[in-house]
Amino acid sequence: MTDSPEYLKKRAFFDSLLTIYGRKPVLEALQDPSLPVHKLHLADSNRKDQLISRIEQLAADRNIEVAHWDRKGLSRISKNARQDQGVALDLALPKYGSADRFLQENSGAHYELLALDGITNPQNLGMIIRSACAGGIDGILLPKKGCAQIDPLVIKASVGTLFKTPILRCDQLGATLAKFSEHGARVCALSSHAKDTLGTLDASTATIFVLGNETHGVSPAVAKSCTHRIRIPMQNDVESLNVAVTAALISFRHQL
Amino acid sequence: MTDSPEYLKKRAFFDSLLTIYGRKPVLEALQDPSLPVHKLHLADSNRKDQLISRIEQLAADRNIEVAHWDRKGLSRISKNARQDQGVALDLALPKYGSADRFLQENSGAHYELLALDGITNPQNLGMIIRSACAGGIDGILLPKKGCAQIDPLVIKASVGTLFKTPILRCDQLGATLAKFSEHGARVCALSSHAKDTLGTLDASTATIFVLGNETHGVSPAVAKSCTHRIRIPMQNDVESLNVAVTAALISFRHQL
Incomplete structure (x- = not known):
């Protein structure tokens, strides 16, 4: 299979994603308007506490796509089930x-x-x-x-x-x-x-x-x-x- | 009064003294054999706890001169009565x-x-x-x-x-x-x-x-x-x- 231009473009985009996780880190990143955010990931098992509500609110305000996962799905995104606290965020860093x-x-x-x-x-x-x-x-x-x-x-x-x-x-x-x-x-x-x-x-x-x-x-x-x-x-x-x-x-x- | 060579030498020596204070800091400095220590200062009011005993022991081991003061005398040395915890140490730093x-x-x-x-x-x-x-x-x-x-x-x-x-x-x-x-x-x-x-x-x-x-x-x-x-x-x-x-x-x- 040759790499189509479409495929290469997609791959370059995914290479540019930095995924951070944890409630506090994700909240802080969402509060920084200079950070280019691609997508917010939430586990269905999350209890709706104040931090989660604030995170959802910020994502809505900034018009950020939200994906919902079961715990296992989310841990595949965060690659750190122990510390992700059910929350992950993709930053799209151009460099x-x-x-x-x-x-x-x-x-x-x-x-x-x-x-x-x-x-x-x-x-x-x-x-x-x-x-x-x-x-x-x-x-x-x-x-x-x-x-x-x-x-x-x-x-x-x-x-x-x-x-x-x-x-x-x-x-x-x-x-x-x-x-x-x-x-x-x-x-x-x-x-x-x-x-x-x-x-x-x-x-x-x-x-x-x-x-x-x-x-x-x-x-x-x-x-x-x-x-x-x-x-x-x-x-x-x-x-x-x-x-x-x-x-x-x-x-x-x-x-x- | 002209500055005699004796006076200038003495003044240069006192300029080279750095006084640190507090039990933990003084203990740590005494434990570092590379630090040139001039004199240990203790307040008479100090309760003999483990830290003070350890400080006295190290000073004795290193043959360091110890001066005893009342609280007021010690605070004139430390220039920080609030934080000196009754202990001060002169380091003689050549530079x-x-x-x-x-x-x-x-x-x-x-x-x-x-x-x-x-x-x-x-x-x-x-x-x-x-x-x-x-x-x-x-x-x-x-x-x-x-x-x-x-x-x-x-x-x-x-x-x-x-x-x-x-x-x-x-x-x-x-x-x-x-x-x-x-x-x-x-x-x-x-x-x-x-x-x-x-x-x-x-x-x-x-x-x-x-x-x-x-x-x-x-x-x-x-x-x-x-x-x-x-x-x-x-x-x-x-x-x-x-x-x-x-x-x-x-x-x-x-x-x-």
Whole structure:
């Protein structure tokens, strides 16, 4: 089966959906008029409490489509039956997409991406998105597991930039980085023990900067797909920087 | 009276003392062997509970001088009778000092400082110290009022860099900046609305970068002492950056 233009368009649309869940998070998202909402999902089993009534009211006010499900159906949407509290919301983020699609569309192009490996603190994830967006990075590779997921804390810490930043989802970061590398990208692990500094990289090659967990650094599985190791030069024997600061220094380095 | 060398040495030592207070904070500081402790202060009125016993034990183990005071005497040390819980601790930080002394010793020199105006979040203050230290900034002007004060949260967020960074205390930031300006320093308020960018500053003049509160920016009283207004250029219509990220971009801009 060849992918028809119709099918590709549909797939691109579904790639751009970010589903959040939980009563409080969904309510907060509905209250933010800047968030482009696609659809509200409710479980039939929900008791009509104040929060649910408020959510339904906001959806009606904003003319948002509502789908009703049994508990099982809703948990297929939220992918988190334990924490969804019978409520999920699809956000349609224009710049939210898949790493594979980005690679298809940008093979051979000169781009700079950040790849996040084990960034578990929502505050840091939000700050990384904000700094990368302001610094003009071309996208953020965010694996489906191992990092903080995009939730209201992250949305808040990103201060309105989440919806302007290409967030590129992938399943396994290591495998995805290997694919980018096969297509000519330089994959650089940031490490305070690296010999080469950020400044030694020539600017002519597509480059992915891999940021690891603040305590443990880049994980072994992901490190295998890295082709370079670099560090940011530091004074006063300081050993490390906050990961969001590192992201900012990378993102802004051509502009300071 | 002329200042004798003996007097100046003593004054420099007392300038380097940072007094923290409260049972938990003092206990945590005593447990950190990297912190250079000068003296422990205890109120006679303290009930001997587990925390106090543990504090006394640690002081004895580390051979730290202990001074005993009545409640009033202790509150003169802590300068915070409400929150000291009868306990205070002097840390002797080699790089902690006064803005006035820095100016005396560095008049005519080429230096770069950060000045903090209304940075109330301890997490941000700690991150600013960490980034500034790693980026090699020459000091941080920290007024005695209006900013988060150096407490265990700040110490933790600075990840071991507080003791390597010249923290320059002053009473009124606006007046202090005016003095620096009279001695030839350029005083730059960071503001996203400024016309000139960071990159337009020539590197040959002593410069102070004034960072304001994240919500309200630089306060009117401090803005009066600023001789320049500059901004960091941002992409994607992003309006502002986290203040610790701004501090990092300033501190690292010669090295990226």
